[in-house]
Amino acid sequence: MNNQGRPTATDTAPPRAAKKTFTTNRALQLEEPLIFEHGRPDVTGVDLDEPETFASRLGGLEREETIGLPGLSEPEALRHYVRLSQKNYSIDAGIYPLGSCTMKHNPRINEAMARLPGFADIHPLQPQSTVQGALELIDTLAHWLMEMTGTHAVAMPPKAGAHGELCGLMAIRAAIDARGEASTRKIVLAPDSAHGTNPATAAMVGFSVRSIPAGADGVVAVESVRAALGPDVAAIMLTNPNTCGLFERDIVQIAEAVREAGGYFYCDGANFNALMGKARPGDLGVDAMHINLHKTFSTPHGGGGPGAGPVVLSERLAPFAPVPFVVRNNDAYALREQASGQSFGRMTAFHGQMGMFVRALSFMLSHGSDGLRQASEDAVLNANYIRAGLADILSSPFGDRPCMHEVLFDDKWLDGTGLTMLDIAKALIDEGFHPMTMYFPLVVHGAMLIEPTESESLASLNLFIATVRDVAFRIQRGETEAFHAAPIFAPRQRLDETRAARNPVLRWTARKPIRG
Amino acid sequence: MANIRYTRDHEYIAIDGEAGTVGITDHAQKALGDIVYVELPAVGAIVARAEQAAVVESVKAASDVFAPVSGEVIAINSALEKQPGAVNEDPLGNGWFYRLQLSNPSELEGLMDEAAYAAYLETLD
Amino acid sequence: MRFLPHTHEERLDMLGAVGAPTIDSLFAAIPVDKRLTQPLNLPRGKSEAEVARALGRMAAKNTAADTVPFFVGCGAYKHHIPASVDHLIQRSEFLTSYTPYQPEIAQGTLQVLFEFQTQTAMLTGMEVANASMYDGSTAAVEAVLMAHRISRRRKAVLSGGLHPHYAQAIQTMSQMAGDEVVSMPWDVHASEDISAQIDASVSCVVAQTPDVWGNPRDLTELANACHRHGALLIVVFTEAVSLGLLRAPGAIGADIVAGEGQSIGTALNFGGPYLGLFAARQTHVRQMPGRLAGETKDAAGRRGFVLTLSTREQHIRREKATSNICTNSGLCALAFSIHLSLLGEVGLRRLARVNHANAVKLADMLARVPNVDVLNRSFFNEFTLRVKGDAAAIVERMAARGVLGGVPVSRLLPNAGFDNLILVANTEVNTDDDRAALVAALEGAAS
Incomplete structure (x- = not known):
């Protein structure tokens, strides 16, 4: 039973006494109703002439019922969405140290490039002779990815990291089928600290997961892998650096052991930001690895997506890559859109997240080989700087030793205070920060995973460290009461997740709106 | 007081004759936090000892609930659909999950009694 | 490098504070013989003007x-797409925020998702919609997997009017998962009779309207045939604007709707990113993949929104999750929602x-x-x-x-x-x- 859950209902402590305003606004904190509460069915913000009379040819399938959509004029729409945007934290506003999420600066040149009509306004199925520059871009990005990772091929279609995992495991599954071992190799090894997507993905392609333990030092020992290997093992899924922010010390021996046992090595590339120009996964023995362009290569997260998850492949998995892919003949590019040979087929419509490809290549070209290496070095330096600034006052599950691009603490330092990691996170919100990742990885009690990325200045890091120290000192002094009510300065206080889950209200309905 | 037996996974079965009422213990509901949803087996389902028979969800965790012993499901607590909080408030009473017609009562011998379960909980802290 | 704030001196000071003699000492866990000692065989960094020129030249080779x-x-x-749509989605607070895991400082994104879910549900005539999927084709794949979970059957029947890419994506996933797919012959004239294929072993029928050949389809009888045999009807669309004129999938008996939302708010982008729309009946909500925003109250009693029912998702359920999906297509969902609000x-x-x-x-x-x-x-x-x-x-x-x-x-x-x-x-x-x-x-x- 998973008892690692965190508090989810709101405290019943009375809300802070505050002067009420007539509007319930508080200066720049502006309340905004739902579009359904102020839009009108007969208002539109788009001018379009009604067509001349004509005989419709819909085969008698015209919509009879109204849709119920509200409309807004353009000024109303601007105001609605600008007001909503002001309720969000963002990387442009401050440090966003979510461990394993790599919230780095999103250069605006990327946005400008992605919006060039030659990239944004071209159709995936227009003649290939009219999109040679687009195919060149995909081919160039693929070249950069292969060079950086030391691999032989890259599958561009996956739409996000998890989709990339699916692609990688499908390639592995196809390779095992081709060897005639589909019925015997059904196990995927994964450490307990793995991202939840790893076991979920393995299950989708018909594998089951055998857990391997990490050692007391936070990394997987090759002995533990050897003990779990056998003729039933299809693959291992490892994150490197792992979700504890540590480089998997035995990774080369692990790769060799898995290969000798007839399995494949899938690497979760979520944390590639630590390794650019420092080490190449292909050299370490990786067979497949997805790359989150929205993490390492700065394509914006957009409040949850879209992402992009190209998968680099070793020589022995390359023949099983999905379609489509770009081939180059001298200076002409062509798309291979139909599966042939050993390709496992198609996993999505069209050719992948082109808009994200443009942004990622713009980021890579801007950095170059020198800048990418410097970015990884700075990311690792920044994480260690935070570690050095906080290790004496927080608690480190695997001892205070160098980390890669993210630093992990646990909640031992909160023992006996009556506070949880959630309270700390909410207090940081009041201080103007986005909190770190909490309660992940699951193997560490009350985990607190901090990833500053290379984008933070020294001043920004110092303020973050000083703030966390102040929080810790307040707790040491026993000033814990106020934590339970935090945040009090955000657009909303703690939200009642229990209520949301017990009685799900997933859409607006005309009848009974809850009044705030 | 009914004869209640416990599993190491924190399910209980309150036995009366050839049948028993199954749920999760007070310790389990506390560990899970606010229960928001319970997925129950169908009436008539045949369940085997230690196999998943139900799922209980809190906001941040979903846990399988295993059958303490083998048998046929003869009733389910449909009220939990609307009031999952009953599992938190009264796990051994209104928060029951389902009733089981035992197919192999001797399996009960493998379960803990009240005192043994209390001692087992001590070892977990 | 213009994106990296530290000066050389600052880096040295920080190494001192960390107690590391050199930056490479922080990478000591990498096996010595695997460390890169030479720069990658890639060009050095470029100025913004140089990047703009290099990519601009590639873009100029394409016909917009x-x-x-x-x-x-x-x-x-x-x-x-109205100019205000692209302006608004480039607001820092929308563009550069993460998935709303801290709802107190993400109400903007969460309210947008709640509004998006409502608009999608209205447009499709369904009861609930999720916070979006990668694109229409992957939404269709997820719809089939969801139907299998609900029906506890593992056979999908694909209409001959389904977009071939969608059909292939479903076939790939099904083959990997060991599920069965029956594909009807390609049906240019919308004359197929799928009903004959439906029996108690069929989990779902996947049909598109307007179909890939352009025909709007009356799926009412097909829905009835599905329901008679305990199968689900998945209705797919690739042109969301058509829903402004054609009968909603919910009105013709769809159990799950999976569609492409690119038409409203998102540029052609050579195929991606796009926007998967996903809607279903309320009774199946706990089997839905993807994220969901829900309404609740904060500690002061004010209306607010949170991600909810997350126990279905991979980070909780792991190998028992309804799907492995983490990201949705949030920014495209925002663009869709803005564009649709403007249209009304x-x-x-x-x-x-x-x-x-x-x-x-x-x-x-x-x-x-x-x-x-x-x-x-x-x-x-x-x-x-x-x-x-x-x-x-x-x-x-x-x-x-x-x-x-x-x-x-x-x-x-x-x-x-x-x-x-x-x-x-x-x-x-x-x-x-x-x-x-x-x-x-x-x-x-x-x-």
Whole structure:
């Protein structure tokens, strides 16, 4: 039973006494109703002439019922969405140290490039002779990815990291089928600290997961892998650096052991930001690895997506890559859109997240080989700087030793205070920060995973460290009461997740709106 | 007081004759936090000892609930659909999950009694 | 490097604070013989102006839709997007925020998702919708997996009107998962009888309307047939604007709806990122994949929104999750929601009528071209054209004359006997001049 859950209902402590305003606004904190509460069915913000009379040819399938959509004029729409945007934290506003999420600066040149009509306004199925520059871009990005990772091929279609995992495991599954071992190799090894997507993905392609333990030092020992290997093992899924922010010390021996046992090595590339120009996964023995362009290569997260998850492949998995892919003949590019040979087929419509490809290549070209290496070095330096600034006052599950691009603490330092990691996170919100990742990885009690990325200045890091120290000192002094009510300065206080889950209200309905 | 037996996974079965009422213990509901949803087996389902028979969800965790012993499901607590909080408030009473017609009562011998379960909980802290 | 704040001195100071003699000492866990000692074999960094020039040159080699008479559709459609949509989605607070895990400082994103879910549910005529999927094709794949979970059966029947890419994506996933797929023959005239395939072993039927050939389909009888056998009807669409004029999937008996939302708010982008729309009946909500925003209250009693029912998701359920999905298509969902708010009921319906009226006009013009036949009796804004000769070559010849005239079916289905078919889409952006140019190019290219 998973008892690692965190508090989810709101405290019943009375809300802070505050002067009420007539509007319930508080200066720049502006309340905004739902579009359904102020839009009108007969208002539109788009001018379009009604067509001349004509005989419709819909085969008698015209919509009879109204849709119920509200409309807004353009000024109303601007105001609605600008007001909503002001309720969000963002990387442009401050440090966003979510461990394993790599919230780095999103250069605006990327946005400008992605919006060039030659990239944004071209159709995936227009003649290939009219999109040679687009195919060149995909081919160039693929070249950069292969060079950086030391691999032989890259599958561009996956739409996000998890989709990339699916692609990688499908390639592995196809390779095992081709060897005639589909019925015997059904196990995927994964450490307990793995991202939840790893076991979920393995299950989708018909594998089951055998857990391997990490050692007391936070990394997987090759002995533990050897003990779990056998003729039933299809693959291992490892994150490197792992979700504890540590480089998997035995990774080369692990790769060799898995290969000798007839399995494949899938690497979760979520944390590639630590390794650019420092080490190449292909050299370490990786067979497949997805790359989150929205993490390492700065394509914006957009409040949850879209992402992009190209998968680099070793020589022995390359023949099983999905379609489509770009081939180059001298200076002409062509798309291979139909599966042939050993390709496992198609996993999505069209050719992948082109808009994200443009942004990622713009980021890579801007950095170059020198800048990418410097970015990884700075990311690792920044994480260690935070570690050095906080290790004496927080608690480190695997001892205070160098980390890669993210630093992990646990909640031992909160023992006996009556506070949880959630309270700390909410207090940081009041201080103007986005909190770190909490309660992940699951193997560490009350985990607190901090990833500053290379984008933070020294001043920004110092303020973050000083703030966390102040929080810790307040707790040491026993000033814990106020934590339970935090945040009090955000657009909303703690939200009642229990209520949301017990009685799900997933859409607006005309009848009974809850009044705030 | 009914004869209640416990599993190491924190399910209980309150036995009366050839049948028993199954749920999760007070310790389990506390560990899970606010229960928001319970997925129950169908009436008539045949369940085997230690196999998943139900799922209980809190906001941040979903846990399988295993059958303490083998048998046929003869009733389910449909009220939990609307009031999952009953599992938190009264796990051994209104928060029951389902009733089981035992197919192999001797399996009960493998379960803990009240005192043994209390001692087992001590070892977990 | 303009994106990296530290000076050389600052880096040295920080190393001192960390107690590391060199930066490489922090990478000591990497095996010595695997550390890169040379720079990667890639160019050095470029200034912003150099990047703009390098990528600008690649972009200039492509023919943008706005610059030519443009009739390419088949799953992605050229529509005008109001300038305010792109302006708003580039607001820092939308563009550069993460998934709303801290709801107190993410109410903007969460309210948008709640509004998006409601708009999607209304548009599809369904009870609930999720916070979006990667694109229409992956939404269709997830819909099949969801139907299998609900029905506890593992056989999907695919209509011959389903977009071939969608069908292939479903086939790939099913083959990997060991599930069965029955594909109906490609059905240009919407004359197939799927009902005969449905029995108690079938989990779901996947049918598209308007179908890939452009035919709006009446799926009411198919829905009834599914329900008689305990199977689910999954309704797919690739042109969201059509829902402004055609009957909603929910009104014709759909159990799950999976569609492509690119048409409203998202540019063509050479195929991605796009927007998967996903809706279902309330009773199946706990089997839905993807994220969901829900309404609740904060500690002060004010309305607020949170991500909810997350126990279905991979980070909790791991191998028992409903799906492995983490990201949705949040920014595209925002663009969809803004564009649809601007359109409103009256604007969307008018937009749909203009699309249809333009397509009717074009179909009548093309019907008069020698050796060209419009195969559809009915259509929304796209139809299938039969030409004399090789359609792919004709489309290429039209492109050489500066007209992007459609998609040759052989591009999707080579060697399937459809070498003389072209799919032609006509939206509100096409003018009478564009249509005349297409007719002229076709007359020239087909002769």
